[in-house]
């Protein structure tokens with residue numbers, strides 16, 4: 181009697197699981213455009229096939245892009261990665277991306293973010309990046325003044341000073357003709373700048389030998405490298421040693437930052453009577469706080485870690501891509517140089533650039549860098565370093581409508597605004613969607629481009645708090661370096677040259693590369709080789 185009952189029970193159980201799995205794989209999200217799933221694997225196997233087709237360490241965006249093309253470029257695409265992670269909907273159309281990022285009556289501060297638990301030790305659990313609703317509103321209000329436009333102009337002297345060591349390093353590389361990775365150099369520069377702007381401290385990041393860097397930078401960089409193995413989405417128990425390391429480094433970083441908060445708070449109390457008050461993001465956020473509670477220190481620490489991360493990595497990588505793109509486009513580089521000559525004068529030495537930008541109209545000159553601004557915009561279009569992922573609970577009733585009028589409910593799936601696809605949409609950017617054309621952002625050209633089709637800082641209430649600051653920073657660094665150096669890419673992304681040394685182009689007018697340069701995921705998107713380049717002094721450098 182026992183065995184027949186057991187067999188019947190197992191049969192019922194197996195049927196139950198089969199029906200359930202069948203529903204999840206083939207019915208639950210069947211209306212969403214997707215590559216064919218399998219009963220057992222959903223899209224896990226397909227995803228793996230796409231990973232194997234390209235470089236194994238390439239950024240997931242590139243796999244999404246290939247899958248999206250294979251599916252005929254629908255406005256959104258469903259990928260079932262259960263049970264490894266939530267199913268994901270990749271948003272490929274800017275009008276839908278806008279519905280995801282904007283405020284609505286259902287979500288007054290826009291859709292909640294997807295889980296950032298895996299970054300707990302890097303940015304803290306109370307980070308503005310992962311917070312929602314009223315909690316987020318309070319944080320944005322408290323830290324907003326440090327990034328307000330009227331305050332940003334006052335940050336120019338700091339950016340100018342901190343960039344001088346970067347210039348010294350490049351001068352040395354120009355002299356020795358060694359090849360080197362540009363990303364670490366640029367990221368250390370932006371680290372120094374952000375440390376000064378947010379906490380009024382010297383992070384001492386710009387050393388070629390990392391053992392000479394400040395302790396906070398070394399710990400933070402070490403923590404960041406624990407995300408290099410692309411296990412960012414795995415549960416903590418599948419990578420126990422990495423989890424322990426992250427916890428240990430996170431604790432030490434917290435201790436250092438909390439000590440800074442206490443020190444700065446004490447200094448601020450003493451400065452009350454003087455006019456020499458710090459205007460750092462930290463100082464502005466503390467305002468007239470009378471006493472530091474443990475809760476306030478913990479919460480402030482999480483925000484400072486978030487600003488350190490968000491404020492250095494993305495900007496440093498953007499700079500590296502700017503110099504790469506300019507190195508490939510002599511006409512764009514010439515236009516950048518001409519704009520700098522006309523705004524700052526023809527003396528391109530670091531001292532002259534610094535002196536000119538420190539004059540009372542310096543901030544206004546930065547705002548007049550129209551062509552340079554177009555170069556930055558175009559760089560961020562082609563190489564967006566970050567994106568947004570949102571998640572709503574089942575039963576919330578969040579739907580999007582495609583341009584064709586089709587409605588899809590996206591409850592319970594990770595909604596990923598994939599800038600890497602949206603920014604290269606040929607229906608918006610035409611035949612030149614994959615080419616670097618800064619001119620498209622100048623008055624006439626930009627008219628036909630919908631604002632929502634360019635979203636490297638994302639849009640809506642949860643857009644990037646530091647975008648204006650990043651823009652000023654990158655313009656100033658370009659002002660220092662663009663007329664002084666000629667960069668040449670070596671290795672990946674190096675152009676093929678003809679017998680006369682001229683870059684070769686394919687029939688569509690695009691450069692031919694010896695082997696393509698691609699991004700990898702290290703929290704944000706980064707060129708896989710750190711952007712290895714050679715640099716020499718430009719012919720007209722003074």
Ligand code: HEM
Pocket residue numbers: 293308309310320486487488490491492494495498560564565566567568569636637638641642643644645646647649650
């Ligand atoms: C080129 C440079 C930058 C790019 C491309 C960039 C991009 C982004 C993107 C895409 C988001 C949305 C992330 C999400 O929804 O999960 C974001 C948010 C954010 N960024 Fe940036 N960012 C840059 C520079 C900066 C700088 C310099 C800071 C200064 C500290 C900063 C601080 C932040 C913060 C705090 C948020 C969260 C805002 C909120 O949720 O209210 N970013 N950034």
